Amino acid sequence: MQETRETPETPETPVRPATTPAATTEIVNTHFEDAQLPAQLRRLAERKTQVGNILAGEIDHELATRAWELLSGATDILILAHEHPDPDTLGSALGLMYALEPLGKRCVVACADPVPADFRAFLPGYERVVSELPNEDFDLVVALDAGDLTRYGSLYDNHKAFFDAALLLNMDHHVTSPGIGVCAIIDVPSAATAELLTIFLLHVGQPIPRLAADCLLAGIITDTRAFEFDATTDRTLLAGAYLVACGAIPEAIIKPMYRLKPLAKARLWGRALSAVRDTAGGRIVWAQISQTDLAAAGATSDMDDGLSTYLVDIPGVAYAALLRESLDGSTRVSLRTTAPYDAAAVCAQFDGGGHVRAAGCTLHMGLEEASQTLVAALEAALEAALISTGRSAQSPHPA
Numbered sequence: 566m567q568e569t570r571e572t573p574e575t576p577e578t579p580v581r582p583a584t585t586p587a588a589t590t591e592i593v594n595t596h597f598e599d600a601q602l603p604a605q606l607r608r609l610a611e612r613k614t615q616v617g618n619i620l621a622g623e624i625d626h627e628l629a630t631r632a633w634e635l636l637s638g639a640t641d642i643l644i645l646a647h648e649h650p651d652p653d654t655l656g657s658a659l660g661l662m663y664a665l666e667p668l669g670k671r672c673v674v675a676c677a678d679p680v681p682a683d684f685r686a687f688l689p690g691y692e693r694v695v696s697e698l699p700n701e702d703f704d705l706v707v708a709l710d711a712g713d714l715t716r717y718g719s720l721y722d723n724h725k726a727f728f729d730a731a732l733l734l735n736m737d738h739h740v741t742s743p744g745i746g747v748c749a750i751i752d753v754p755s756a757a758t759a760e761l762l763t764i765f766l767l768h769v770g771q772p773i774p775r776l777a778a779d780c781l782l783a784g785i786i787t788d789t790r791a792f793e794f795d796a797t798t799d800r801t802l803l804a805g806a807y808l809v810a811c812g813a814i815p816e817a818i819i820k821p822m823y824r825l826k827p828l829a830k831a832r833l834w835g836r837a838l839s840a841v842r843d844t845a846g847g848r849i850v851w852a853q854i855s856q857t858d859l860a861a862a863g864a865t866s867d868m869d870d871g872l873s874t875y876l877v878d879i880p881g882v883a884y885a886a887l888l889r890e891s892l893d894g895s896t897r898v899s900l901r902t903t904a905p906y907d908a909a910a911v912c913a914q915f916d917g918g919g920h921v922r923a924a925g926c927t928l929h930m931g932l933e934e935a936s937q938t939l940v941a942a943l944e945a946a947l948e949a950a951l952i953s954t955g956r957s958a959q960s961p962h963p964a
């Protein structure tokens with residue numbers, strides 16, 4: 566993602582409205598007449614305060630107070646992001662670090678796995694994330710975005726005795742989290758742990774510095790795919806609004822996360838998309854990527870990432886598959902479905918797995934044979950699903 570920055574820009578970068586008075590005088594000057602400045606800035610500051618007050622009331626007072634007592638009482642704080650990190654766990658950890666450091670806290674952010682290169686463009690402080698503990702001299706551990714110590718991977722495995730005895734504060738938003746430590750705030754209505762942290766910091770009256778806002782907004786935006794997923798609530802948007810008022814810039818996250826792509830990736834997608842096949846009246850679509858395609862496009866095998874999701878957005882599609890030829894001659898399948906079709910159930914037939922809407926499997930055969938095998942399985946799955954709803958697989962889809 567770093568190698569090609571020459572992609573055509575949107576026409577003009579829009580002038581952003583002013584956010585915090587201190588940080589954005591320059592931008593304000595391009596937007597408002599000088600004479601209007603003080604009143605305008607006052608209005609922006611008032612609005613920020615109003616939004617902050619609404620958010621501050623959105624957390625259980627007892628729990629937040631207990632959590633803040635733990636943080637206030639600690640000096641050396643270990644902040645954990647879960648293994649195979651996403652930007653929510655990392656952004657929450659770094660955001661909390663940037664919020665606590667002005668109070669004189671010494672913070673170490675740790676994650677069992679390195680920060681993926683794709684996230685580095687929009688996560689300030691990523692270079693401070695360590696994958697092994699420098700020591701065990703911490704008086705508090707804060708575990709973020711997972712409510713089970715095993716999710717912290719090798720960090721936990723390598724320091725079991727330390728973690729099992731540590732004073733532990735846990736913040737997460739997953740409904741499946743059992744919660745760990747002396748204080749666990751598992752806030753399921755939050756679309757992201759970063760949303761919960763934003764609310765928490767506001768509740769306890771802590772300022773959110775610009776760098777903390779950048780990290781927290783990255784968590785919210787990526788856990789909601791830019792406020793798209795149905796976990797997004799009015800409160801999620803308010804938290805985003807507050808962080809923007811703190812100086813965070815949505816485009817600085819959304820563009821590198823979702824839009825920037827190397828030229829080789831565009832060429833690879835072009836090859837695959839120009840040969841998309843379909844059956845069952847367009848309810849099943851699939852594309853293939855061979856080693857020849859990868860070589861011709863100058864692409865790496867990870868550059869098919871996102872292509873099956875792109876295909877499932879074709880109207881009327883039930884199943885969208887991407888099949889990629891591996892170097893060992895097997896075929897990797899990435900399957901996406903629309904409701905109510907079950908991607909995991911189909912992939913399970915080939916010893917794969919995943920989620921209802923997104924799953925994968927490996928077929929130990931060449932690309933063409935794998936396509937036929939998979940499509941036969943998809944047709945059977947579609948037929949079974951349609952019979953159960955009294956429709957026909959052969960009729961064209963309504964879209």
Ligand SMILES: [Mn+2]
Nearest residue numbers: 653757758788
């Ligand atoms: Mn999350």
